[in-house]
Amino acid sequence: REVPERSEEFGHLTLPALRSYRQSLTQEESRASYWRRLIQARMDLIELQGGDDSIRLERLRMALSETRVGEGRRALVEVMPIDDAPPLPDLAGLWSREAHPDDPDGVDELKRDLAFAELQLSAYRAALHRRLARATGELIARYREEPTLALQVLPVPPEDPV
Numbered sequence: 001r002e003v004p005e006r007s008e009e010f011g012h013l014t015l016p017a018l019r020s021y022r023q024s025l026t027q028e029e030s031r032a033s034y035w036r037r038l039i040q041a042r043m044d045l046i047e048l049q050g051g052d053d054s055i056r057l058e059r060l061r062m063a064l065s066e067t068r069v070g071e072g073r074r075a076l077v078e079v080m081p082i083d084d085a086p087p088l089p090d091l092a093g094l095w096s097r098e099a100h101p102d103d104p105d106g107v108d109e110l111k112r113d114l115a116f117a118e119l120q121l122s123a124y125r126a127a128l129h130r131r132l133a134r135a136t137g138e139l140i141a142r143y144r145e146e147p148t149l150a151l152q153v154l155p156v157p158p159e160d161p162v
Helices: 015-048 054-064 071-079 091-096 104-145 147-153
Strands: none
Touching: 015 091, 015 104, 015 147, 091 104, 104 147
C-alpha cells in the first residue's frame, strides 16, 4: 500500500485551508451527483411518457429548482485551479427546456442533450474524485509527519464552570 507523501500542489494551503478545501470538494461532488441523478430521472420521464414530461417536470421544478451545481466550483477555483475538470453544461437552461410529444425531433434533441449533460457531469465528478483523493492524501501525509495535527479536529468538550 502506498504511503501518501506531501505534494507541492498543496504547499500554499494551511492545514485548516486544506481541510476546508477538501470539505468544499465533497460538497461540490454531492451537488454534481444530485444533478446527475436529476438529469437521469428527467431522461427516464421523457422515455416513459413518450416525450411529454411537462406535468411531472413542473412538480419537479418547483421542488428542486433551488439546487445548483457549479456554485461550489467557483469557490474551489479560488483555492486551487480546476484545470482537470471538464466544462459543465448549462443545467439551468437544460432543466427549463420543454419536451413536446408532437415534436419527435425536439424530443430526440432534448434526449441527446440530457445524455450529453449526464456524461459531462460524470466526467466532472470523476475530476472531483481525483482532486478529493489528492487532498485526502495530503492530509494523511501531514498527519503522518506530525500526528498531533489530527487531534485538532477532535471535538473539545466544554469546560466545566466551577
